[in-house]
Amino acid sequence: MKKRIFEPNTTLFPVPVVLITTGGDTPNVITLNRIASCSAEPPRISISVRPLRHSHALIKNSGEFVVNIPTPAQQLVSDYVGVVSGRAEDKFATTNLHLAPAAKVKTPLLADCPVNIECIVEQAVNLDSHTMFIGLVQAVHVDESLLDGRGEVDFARAHGLIYQAGVVRERPTYNFRVAELRQAVR
Ligand SMILES: Cc1cc2nc3c(=O)[nH]c(=O)nc-3n(C[C@H](O)[C@H](O)[C@H](O)COP(=O)(O)O)c2cc1C
Numbered sequence: 384m385k386k387r388i389f390e391p392n393t394t395l396f397p398v399p400v401v402l403i404t405t406g407g408d409t410p411n412v413i414t415l416n417r418i419a420s421c422s423a424e425p426p427r428i429s430i431s432v433r434p435l436r437h438s439h440a441l442i443k444n445s446g447e448f449v450v451n452i453p454t455p456a457q458q459l460v461s462d463y464v465g466v467v468s469g470r471a472e473d474k475f476a477t478t479n480l481h482l483a484p485a486a487k488v489k490t491p492l493l494a495d496c497p498v499n500i501e502c503i504v505e506q507a508v509n510l511d512s513h514t515m516f517i518g519l520v521q522a523v524h525v526d527e528s529l530l531d532g533r534g535e536v537d538f539a540r541a542h543g544l545i546y547q548a549g550v551v552r553e554r555p556t557y558n559f560r561v562a563e564l565r566q567a568v569r
Contacts, residue, residue, distance in 0.1 A: 399544060400461055402480075402496065403430060405448040406441035407489040410482060412474050413438040414465025417513065418450065426520040428502055431513035437469040442516055446504045447488040450518075451496035454541050460568040466561055478568045487521035497526035497541050 398416045405411060417431035428450060432439045442448050453461050464474050475482060482491035485501050492499035502518025531537040538544055 400453065400465075402451040402453055402457075402461060402464060402493055403438065403442075403448050404451060404482070404490050404493060405438055405445055407445040407447065409441070410475070410491050411438055411441050411469035412451075412464045412480065412493070413469070414461050421517060427505065427517055428500060428520060429515050429517045431510065431515045433513055439514060441469075442504060443507065443514075445490060447490050448502050448504070448516065448518060449485055449488065449490050449492045450498075450500040450502065451493035452498040452500075452541075452544065453493075453496050455544070456542075457495065459564060463561075463564045463568045466564070477565060485522070486524070492524065497529055498536070499524040 399418060400414060400416050401418055403413050403415050405413075413432070413436060415430055415432065419429050421427045421429045430448065430450070432442060460478050460480060463478060464480075467474060467477075474480070479495070481494040483494035485492045485499070488501045488503065490501075492501070500523050501521040503521055504516050505519045506517040508515040508517065525536050526541075529536050529538065529540045531540075
């Protein structure tokens with residue numbers, strides 16, 4: 384292999400794409416790929432959010448978030464809620480996403496996603512460009528169609544997951560045509 388050395392960046396693959404609901408009684412939804420499982424006992428998940436995002440203040444103020452895992456069929460809507468801000472519009476009114484009550488937190492989950500993980504924020508770590516919110520998992524919802532014969536979650540049954548693929552850029556230049564996406568996600 385003939386390798387080149389790049390400037391420091393976070394070139395990882397695969398990178399999962401998730402939809403985060405947050406905000407308690409005034410919910411919003413944001414697309415994220417900076418997400419990780421960061422402990423097992425007790426289970427914790429970290430998400431990293433830029434301070435300028437509308438969702439950043441909602442996570443800070445509500446102290447909670449729900450990780451909703453979309454299927455490949457939800458790729459377009461995942462793009463859409465990742466380029467439009469909840470400051471500008473109510474993304475639940477402009478998309479076909481549906482909210483349902485969570486079990487342990489006030490923020491609703493996305494009924495359309497087969498897996499939903501409710502979290503309470505335990506720590507917020509300032510990481511310059513992003514704040515890493517570490518969430519303690521409170522409840523995990525899984526669509527029964529994803530369970531295998533032993534009751535384990537088999538993501539293959541969701542026909543895969545969405546991964547950000549293609550050219551890895553540290554600063555992606557999204558070139559989504561928002562107006563076209565808006566039509567597609569209604
Ligand atoms: C595939 C994808 C991954 C993204 N990952 C992140 C992320 O990890 N952290 C972040 O702050 N923004 C991320 N974004 C950008 C936000 O989703 C986007 O700025 C969104 O419009 C913010 O919504 P809000 O202002 O309603 O919170 C991502 C967008 C896309 C399309």
